[in-house]
Amino acid sequence: MIRFDNVTKQYPGGTVAVDDLSLTAPTGRITVFVGPSGCGKTTSLRMINRMIEPTTGTISLDGQDTATMNEAELRRGIGYVIQHAGLFPHRTVLDNVGTVPRLLGWDKKETRERSRELLARVGLAPELADRYPSQLSGGQQQRVGVARALAADPPVMLMDEPFSAVDPVVREQLQDVFLDLQGELGKTIIFVTHDIDEAIKLGDQVAVLRVGGKLAQISDPAYLLAHPVDDFVADFVGRDRGYRSLQFQPTPRLPLANERTVVLGESVADLSVPWVLVVDDAHRPLGWVEPSRIDAEVRTEHLHRGGTVARASGSLRGALDAALSSPSRRGVIVDDSGELVGTVRAHEVLSLIEAADRPDEDRASALAEEGS
Amino acid sequence: MIGSILEWLTSADTWSGDSGLGARLVQHLWYSLLAVVIAAVIAIPLGLWVGHTGRARWLVTLANSLRAVPTLGLLFAVALWLGPKFTSDLAFLIPSVVVLVVLVIPPILSGVYAGVEAVDPAARDAARGMGMTGAEVVRQVEIPNALPLMLSGLRSAFLQVIATATVAAYVGLGGLGRYLIDGLKTGDYVSTAGGALVVSLLALAVDGVLALIQRLVVSPGLTGKASLTRRRGMSAVSAEVASSDGGSPLPETNRRISS
Numbered sequence: 001m002i003r004f005d006n007v008t009k010q011y012p013g014g015t016v017a018v019d020d021l022s023l024t025a026p027t028g029r030i031t032v033f034v035g036p037s038g039c040g041k042t043t044s045l046r047m048i049n050r051m052i053e054p055t056t057g058t059i060s061l062d063g064q065d066t067a068t069m070n071e072a073e074l075r076r077g078i079g080y081v082i083q084h085a086g087l088f089p090h091r092t093v094l095d096n097v098g099t100v101p102r103l104l105g106w107d108k109k110e111t112r113e114r115s116r117e118l119l120a121r122v123g124l125a126p127e128l129a130d131r132y133p134s135q136l137s138g139g140q141q142q143r144v145g146v147a148r149a150l151a152a153d154p155p156v157m158l159m160d161e162p163f164s165a166v167d168p169v170v171r172e173q174l175q176d177v178f179l180d181l182q183g184e185l186g187k188t189i190i191f192v193t194h195d196i197d198e199a200i201k202l203g204d205q206v207a208v209l210r211v212g213g214k215l216a217q218i219s220d221p222a223y224l225l226a227h228p229v230d231d232f233v234a235d236f237v238g239r240d241r242g243y244r245s246l247q248f249q250p251t252p253r254l255p256l257a258n259e260r261t262v263v264l265g266e267s268v269a270d271l272s273v274p275w276v277l278v279v280d281d282a283h284r285p286l287g288w289v290e291p292s293r294i295d296a297e298v299r300t301e302h303l304h305r306g307g308t309v310a311r312a313s314g315s316l317r318g319a320l321d322a323a324l325s326s327p328s329r330r331g332v333i334v335d336d337s338g339e340l341v342g343t344v345r346a347h348e349v350l351s352l353i354e355a356a357d358r359p360d361e362d363r364a365s366a367l368a369e370e371g372s
Numbered sequence: 373m374i375g376s377i378l379e380w381l382t383s384a385d386t387w388s389g390d391s392g393l394g395a396r397l398v399q400h401l402w403y404s405l406l407a408v409v410i411a412a413v414i415a416i417p418l419g420l421w422v423g424h425t426g427r428a429r430w431l432v433t434l435a436n437s438l439r440a441v442p443t444l445g446l447l448f449a450v451a452l453w454l455g456p457k458f459t460s461d462l463a464f465l466i467p468s469v470v471v472l473v474v475l476v477i478p479p480i481l482s483g484v485y486a487g488v489e490a491v492d493p494a495a496r497d498a499a500r501g502m503g504m505t506g507a508e509v510v511r512q513v514e515i516p517n518a519l520p521l522m523l524s525g526l527r528s529a530f531l532q533v534i535a536t537a538t539v540a541a542y543v544g545l546g547g548l549g550r551y552l553i554d555g556l557k558t559g560d561y562v563s564t565a566g567g568a569l570v571v572s573l574l575a576l577a578v579d580g581v582l583a584l585i586q587r588l589v590v591s592p593g594l595t596g597k598a599s600l601t602r603r604r605g606m607s608a609v610s611a612e613v614a615s616s617d618g619g620s621p622l623p624e625t626n627r628r629i630s631s
Binding site: 049051071072073074075076077080082083084085086087088089090091092099100103132133134145148149158 | 492494495496497498499500501502503504505508512513516517519591592593594596
């Protein structure tokens with residue numbers, strides 16, 4: 001658990017970067033600091049491992065005041081990931097990952113084994129181990145950065161905009177890998193971002209900071225979207241918050257309709273429906289086709305690719321999007337193995353949404369209690 | 373002319389004896405090495421300190437302004453000042469070496485400072501953030517990354533000092549400068565040209581050795597040699613995409629049909 005008590009950072013010129021910040025980041029959870037530039041989110045993060053010293057107030061790690069700890073030892077026990085990865089250009093990928101273990105005096109062999117294991121964990125091919133950072137793509141470098149931070153298995157991780165310098169597709173991959181890892185490892189994580197979507201996707205708890213380093217609101221993401229505390233937070237969480245908050249509502253049982261399907265390669269000439277769903281041999285959906293436009297068997301190039309697929313166990317947002325994006329207006333729903341289970345219409349999803357409760361005060365207070 | 377220079381260079385008489393070309397070469401190398409080592413002992417720690425702390429950058433500016441001091445003038449001044457305080461050869465050696473040290477501190481200092489300064493700030497921040505002490509940051513991150521610029525500073529120091537060590541002959545010392553000065557005095561232009569040629573060849577040879585050392589000690593990650601394997605790098609990018617698409621379960625958000 002990381003705890004800020006009345007932490008203020010004032011620079012000699014009088015600029016206040018962080019103003020009387022008090023909050024708790026619960027053990028094993030991801031706490032995201034989010035806000036516009038100049039809100040002190042990075043300063044707050046860097047005060048935890050004392051890269052910046054607070055002017056007043058205390059930050060404690062599991063009850064111990066960090067100001068009383070040896071700087072280097074404190075930092076060796078905290079994973080640190082930064083925006084441009086900050087890999088050491090003169091060291092191979094493997095040696096980069098082994099940095100902290102070597103500082104801690106692990107022997108070479110142990111370090112190399114641990115480093116290889118971590119590269120695999122973050123989804124990097126083993127043959128990248130002997131490359132140098134300049135030979136990697138931005139996304140690969142960032143994966144190495146995450147592996148390096150995890151190398152000595154620290155209980156706490158600090159991540160300063162780790163995914164903001166890569167393109168959106170890679171960013172999404174990295175976020176998914178990161179969430180998978182966190183699911184296995186359960187680290188106490190402070191994650192800084194300026195991107196509210198990223199904050200909402202990754203955070204168990206989101207702290208919104210305003211310019212001048214004041215905490216505007218801290219709560220779980222669903223509550224934040226449903227109950228912004230003031231205009232600043234409402235503006236910051238953005239316009240689509242009603243729609244986006246759907247991703248936190250687990251799908252109740254969807255009223256699924258059976259869908260008529262054809263297997264790729266079959267003929268659809270005798271079908272008189274406007275749209276028919278094409279599946280592969282394993283009954284996984286491939287795309288929609290219009291039988292009236294095809295006079296022979298269905299081939300890959302006939303597939304309409306606009307529609308999205310949602311998992312039955314996923315969120316209402318996914319189900320609604322599947323319905324809205326489908327050319328037939330029937331949203332394609334699959335099970336966890338990707339097999340088709342049926343289709344659903346937008347109005348059916350909407351009535352489920354209307355029947356569901358909005359997240360209420362209980363959730364925010366439950367999370368706060370857990371942390372204390 | 374060229375023929376007689378070659379003849380002079382290849383004759384056994386030129387090379388043999390205490391004042392032969394062989395002995396002169398060794399003397400010349402010795403002065404040069406002594407000056408560079410002393411200058412390095414001063415300039416490398418200083419450059420590392422300025423680069424690491426970002427303090428006292430004026431030291432680098434000051435050192436660079438030393439480049440404007442005329443070497444020969446300084447040599448006579450130092451020789452007149454220090455010469456009488458020593459007996460023996462030291463009376464000549466010390467002024468010469470002092471002048472050469474002053475000459476090569478600037479290239480070494482700027483090389484080291486520029487090298488450390490150019491280290492990626494993100495790498496330095498990561499090093500500190502992972503718990504390296506100041507000394508560990510210098511040893512494990514700043515020096516290895518500064519090596520290319522440090523070594524090119526040293527190479528230019530050697531080139532300058534070998535060319536300039538000829539002036540030691542002015543104050544009565546040995547080295548290859550003897551051929552130039554004595555040759556000019558006596559009108560023996562063959563040995564003057566031969567001596568000058570040998571100085572140039574020596575400078576090139578030393579630079580070649582240093583270039584070789586540079587190849588050996590600088591990490592391939594810094595030299596762009598690593599980019600020769602770019603084609604393998606490209607397949608690595610696709611390996612990443614494949615591993616994250618195939619390796620992780622379906623993301624929470626939607627997946628496009630048939631993608």
